[in-house]
Amino acid sequence: MSESSQSKQGFKVSWVYAMAVGSAVGWGAFVLPYEWLSSSGLLAVVTGFIIGTLLIGVIAVNYGYATKSLPVTGGGIAFALATFGRTHGFIAGWALMLGYAGIISLNASAVTLVLRLIIPEVMMQGALYEISGWTIYAPEVAVSSLFLIGFAYLNAKNTAISGRVQFLAVVLMLIAVVTVLVGTGFHFASQDSSLPLSPPAQVGFWSAVSAIVAFAPWAYVGFDGIPQLAGEFRFSASKIMKLLIASIISASFLYIMVITAAAFAFGDNMAAFGSSSWETGVAISLVMGKSGLALMVVAVSMGVLTGLNGFYVAASRVVLTLSRSQMLPPVFGRLNPRHGTPSTAFYAIMVLCLISPWFGRAALLWIVDMTSVGIAITFFYTCACAYKLGRDGSVFGIHAQSPSQIQQVFGLLGMLISVGFLLLLLLPDSVGALSTPSRYALAVWVVLGVAFYAMRRDHLQHKSDTELRQILFAKVS
Secondary structure (H helix, E strand, O other), rough: OHHHHOOOEEOHHHHHHHHHHHOOOOEEEEOOHHHHHHHOOOOHHHHHHHHHHHHHHHHHHHHHHHHHHHEEEEEHHHHHHHHHHHHHHHHHHHHHHHHHHHHHHHHHHHHHHHHHHOHHHHHHEEEEEEEEEEEEEEHHHHHHHHHHHHHHHHHHHHHHHHHHHHHHHHHHHHHHHHHHHHHHHHHOOOOOOOOOOOOOOOOOOHHHHHHHHHHHHHHHOOOHHHHHHHEEOOOOHHHHHHHHHHHHHHHHHHHHHHHHHHHHHHHOOHHHHOOOOOHHHHHHHHHHOOOHHHHHHHHHHHHHHHHHHHHHHHHHHHHHHHHHHHOHHHHHOOOOOOOOOOHHHHHHHHHHOOOHHHHHHHHHHHHHHHHHHHHHHHHHHHHHHHHHHHHHOOOOOOOOOOOOOOHHHHHHHHHHHHHHHHHHHHHHOOOOOOOOHHHHHHHHHHHHHHHHHHHHHHHHHHHHHHHHHHHHHHHOO
């Protein structure tokens, strides 16, 4: 199946922008501000997010360079394969598939978190069992499963509906956040209160900033979904870099607006909210009343739904590309004959993710933390591809182009930043170190990947370079 035989519908600029922003700004932006502010203070949190934005911005520039040269579906796999060969293409695909599946599962479970806050008497009944201190309730399993099935069906049937839903949800989220920021700002200005600016006395300012920087890169995971769709864009690949940077800046502004609104609402009384189930939502509801809580519910719901939808779309293209290159069985590469969407890939991801509601959110967080390693690995592959393009003017799959010294510099910086992210996760004493359960999950993931590669190796190596170039890079070769 060639590149040209993919989706008949394609993605507009506005849809792709909404996919990136909506995927990056998920439930954490609305649930975690209390934790960030209490441990680091407003100044350190904002500083950490700005630094994180700049670091991820360098990565985004490299994605722009690589995608402009290789605007193909499943870009994350294509970049690794074109630069280092087929085995590395499989590693990148395996990392992305599990990374995206983990985040899809987390977003589906976040839907039940929102409902726990709104209708706890409905959601917290029919207890099934407990895993790591988290009780699994039958209604929560049912709701998470329903959302996973619904979004798989929606995307498998029609790209246009999915794109429009994503764009509308991002617009609603932005309106809700701006309204809350203005409302809490006016309230704070009318009170004799102070902002939680500084970290606790025992925590240094730059230590607090480092803790936020360690998290910030994962706050923006989602922009990298854009290259997975590049073979189906309705616009020129030359616009991709601007689109990537715009989505990261937009996501950064959204995070900082929510954090600032939370700081306005908490004021100098943060300790009073420590026992609340949703500290940020409770504080804003006290300041703005039921309308404030309703706006926060809308914002977090849109964040969850856009993340669920965006990562579903990106993950489906990863599975599709793995199948087309023989890294997965051909059945996963089948397209819907009517709509041209990778329907089999959507349903395969759905089946994989439907396991997650039965394990509870605590266990799921271990897996999601582990998948951050996979995302950092794909960052490195993309930056290496951009570096090689800048140095040599070519990689496997494309005609030669003019070398670029600036591109080399960005590629090298991106590789160093990617390694830094990996060290933050893997070094035991770092501020972003993986927990012991996450390390076990990572080990299982690696073993499964090695086993699966061993099963598919002959299929992967069977195709000639000419066949592989035609399958993956027909659009640019």
